[in-house]
Amino acid sequence: MWVYGQIIDRYATDGYNSPKPTLEIIKEAKESGLSGLDLNYPWPEKDLTPKEVKAALDGSNLNAVCVTPVIYGQKFRSGSFSNADASLRNDAIALSEESVDVANQLGADYVKWWPGQDGYDYPFQVDYKQLREYALGGIRAVAKNNPKTQFAIEYKLKEPRNRLLWSTANASLINIAEVGVDNLGLVIDFGHSLFAKENPAEALSLIHSQGKLVDIELDDNYREWDDDLTAGAIHLVETLEFLYTVEKIGWKSPIKLDLFPYRENAMSAVKESIKTLQKLEACLDRIDMSALGKAQNAHDAMAIQAIVRDVLIA
Amino acid sequence: MWVYGQIIDRYATDGYNSPKPTLEIIKEAKESGLSGLDLNYPWPEKDLTPKEVKAALDGSNLNAVCVTPVIYGQKFRSGSFSNADASLRNDAIALSEESVDVANQLGADYVKWWPGQDGYDYPFQVDYKQLREYALGGIRAVAKNNPKTQFAIEYKLKEPRNRLLWSTANASLINIAEVGVDNLGLVIDFGHSLFAKENPAEALSLIHSQGKLVDIELDDNYREWDDDLTAGAIHLVETLEFLYTVEKIGWKSPIKLDLFPYRENAMSAVKESIKTLQKLEACLDRIDMSALGKAQNAHDAMAIQAIVRDVLIA
Amino acid sequence: MWVYGQIIDRYATDGYNSPKPTLEIIKEAKESGLSGLDLNYPWPEKDLTPKEVKAALDGSNLNAVCVTPVIYGQKFRSGSFSNADASLRNDAIALSEESVDVANQLGADYVKWWPGQDGYDYPFQVDYKQLREYALGGIRAVAKNNPKTQFAIEYKLKEPRNRLLWSTANASLINIAEVGVDNLGLVIDFGHSLFAKENPAEALSLIHSQGKLVDIELDDNYREWDDDLTAGAIHLVETLEFLYTVEKIGWKSPIKLDLFPYRENAMSAVKESIKTLQKLEACLDRIDMSALGKAQNAHDAMAIQAIVRDVLIA
């Protein structure tokens, strides 16, 4: 929903565009060619019921992919599950429980956490063990209390906080092992993975092989920040390898887009991303998989460059 | 004024704190121990006159360091002087002229531009020569039209746009040479310089030796983003070398702070920064300048580490 | 031993200094004030026996901290345990077994692997699952075959290869869990941790809490490469926090230095590092631990800046 909603940053505090009502966003999403939506909860309209949202989604033939509790706004600016203040830690848990309920009403696939304030900013600022206990403890409590609900964390290296606990694929897998529940997995975002200094295809392969893959998002950036550019705008080869890996691991669910079109028309950004991804998917079909496998077994980078060039460049 | 005003980002769109009236900010600035303020124009209150602001500053015994036209908000989100739309380019010029007038009324030392939207986001997006002509042409027009006013650009590698024209000290010096006026210089921000992959002390030395130094700002970050942490929070050695260079070039004006205390009390952030800087200034007094000069002439890094350690670490 | 040996890079292929015999390096290490050495094996002198090296160490009252098989030179340039060539994978295992034997003869504390060639360079170059199986399988084989020997991996984000399998603290902990043996842990290098975009103190705390800490190394860099500068040259606050954490987790063993003094006198680089670290250790003694704990419990960054400033800055 971020794609279509109002975008603000610390300089353009009057926004890059105008705010839009939730029901209108649902309509616009359908027109862009999407099949599902990630819904932030609570939505801005206080009197809008889950039932009404469900009806609007159904009317547009859209799936509620997930419900994402807003644990990163003003209230939780100094931490959600890991806040120094016990009452705010409890509020993060309560809002998560509420989101489970909403997700159930909407028939959403999972509840997504993006703990973008769970971390710290300065050296010496926190006791790391205690911070982890808080951050993982809150998540453990909610996940254990709702054993039939699938939960997922979307990891990101940093922003808004300078240091986040769910920073990389590996950090998140370590955290999940420490949480110790079965219904918690990960959302991998291609751009977050680049930003985390990972190769997204390798991270995707790892998360899947550990049985923790819940969802996949696409976008692009310059590797140094979560720029949320349109998919395929910069890293064509790595996006192709990412899609190749999606296929290789047998992933069948639709892939999500996570864009922040500050200055572009949101619908155009979504459409151009989809067209680029479709063209890349078509490239995949032309790969001689046997030749590729042979070159990969030999770690032969030059043979691989030839194979990729042949299918990718017009 | 950013330090004290409301802070918002793309996630906490409801703000990290509450908005404050301009006159209250002026009061709070004084209490923090500042001697001057950088004023963004237009200020939020439409009916507040420059005269009233001047009176408030005088009443608090504060200097108007500079007036900064807001050429980076919603209106100019796709560029100010470099916008593809000629009428917006003209609006950026008009707002700058208005800011000159306000600066004169407030007795400000200079008019500061921060062209944070003048650049681009995607490869192929712009014709670079045309973009430069627009961006530099607008600045040339205003500077030539107000030959008695001092202007300054605050450079930054990126953000909000992914690529900015006034990105580094050297890029800005090249731009200034191309603008070709005498009343345009630079504001160096310690954190922007780190973010631009510069050594701030070297950049300061260069800008000064080219006669283009107008003002100096301090803060800190992790070198990968403009985190606007408190001064001295991370880079003590480089902050010390920066202050040493300020002294070496004979700079006498007060130094500014450029902080974004998202989660901290603004007044505390300013006070802690000032205390740290004062302590570092005291360290400088203990340096044996003759020994340092000798070590520098020999490029003797190990002798220098000993000298710095002796004066800096307690 | 790298500190004292000959340093070469891809440009100065004639070396930054002259090569030195192993026995002379042992002598020089003692004179610099070190208490132990990390020995690369095989050493350059083919006829030098472990017995002779042991005698030299004893004569200098030096401990053999660890033996590090050279699995990153010309022979293993395309991978050691993960090489596409099975015979080279076996050679990496054989050299490791030999190093276990040498370590036993020298009475070394552990055998250290630095798998700096185990990874890849290009997108699509390898099958990630296969690469992991090779890389972890070889290590598992050696560790299982020598259950009484302690092994440790020194992780690093990259270099020489562009992508390494043992890249970060978290990646390494995931790898160790997958290897599934008890006698394999980690060496944390302060500079590698900075380069991996970690906060070294947090990474140290995590590795220790998972029971996988084997050794600690110090140095410094600009966060973007493994520059191997002298300890405390840049990141004083984070080095102090790292030493504080060493104390907090109750670590008693001597800390190692990992420097590459390309242009400096090696003995000076070691001495200056030690002096800086000793001064920082003394700062720690002055911290009011109760006040620090209280500020950390409140995540109060400004209170912490005051505490750190008071004990650290002269």
Place this chain on the structure above:
Amino acid sequence: MWVYGQIIDRYATDGYNSPKPTLEIIKEAKESGLSGLDLNYPWPEKDLTPKEVKAALDGSNLNAVCVTPVIYGQKFRSGSFSNADASLRNDAIALSEESVDVANQLGADYVKWWPGQDGYDYPFQVDYKQLREYALGGIRAVAKNNPKTQFAIEYKLKEPRNRLLWSTANASLINIAEVGVDNLGLVIDFGHSLFAKENPAEALSLIHSQGKLVDIELDDNYREWDDDLTAGAIHLVETLEFLYTVEKIGWKSPIKLDLFPYRENAMSAVKESIKTLQKLEACLDRIDMSALGKAQNAHDAMAIQAIVRDVLIA
């Protein structure tokens, strides 16, 4: 010649391959499909005369693109023109003069400096003004003494030194202005430009518009180091934009490759790079330049993504 010569780094000090005689490298370059060579001077064979090299080049129908004095090896490890030692500064000048002579004998297009040791490593290590005077003074002396010779600097952000004086396109243009001669320009290397946080196409456009473009090199990397991967391996869109800009500015000379195939066959690396570049050149021919110009005038990133996708992706 680096592509074909022996590659060493600080770990694989025994080299990634075997050293090759200069005359053999010339032969191999021809076979890879190159039309010219960049020759490092002095070459390793002490008794090999320029006349013999010239004959070998002529025999292979190869052009001597430039002669590059080796001012970055052991001797000059602490600086060439900027060395603290006056006699080494003079040696850098003398070797440059000798290279001019060799360039004349070989009929080379220009003499190239790569001052990879002219800079510093630690804060406080040097007096920046003095360092600049030395570094620029030596270059000025040689350029003035040989007014008919074209000189060029190849800039790079860092490595081997942590801080270099010829770091970015803009820094180099400022330096050239300060040198104040007409026969000094720049070599832009695509990968160095990425590493310097530039957009290479924009940097190329700027250098050309300032009349300082002497030569162009291609390769690729991950933006964080000078990895010297094969051209087009990662950044296809930006390589395409770079080639588009080469055409736009009307550059007719052959483009060079600057690769470091540590683990690959050098001839394959060159051939794959050339094939990829040729395919990208063919994409350029299909761009509707009028539509592109219109989209660029409107800064319309989404229209541009459609245009680029259509010609680039198969």
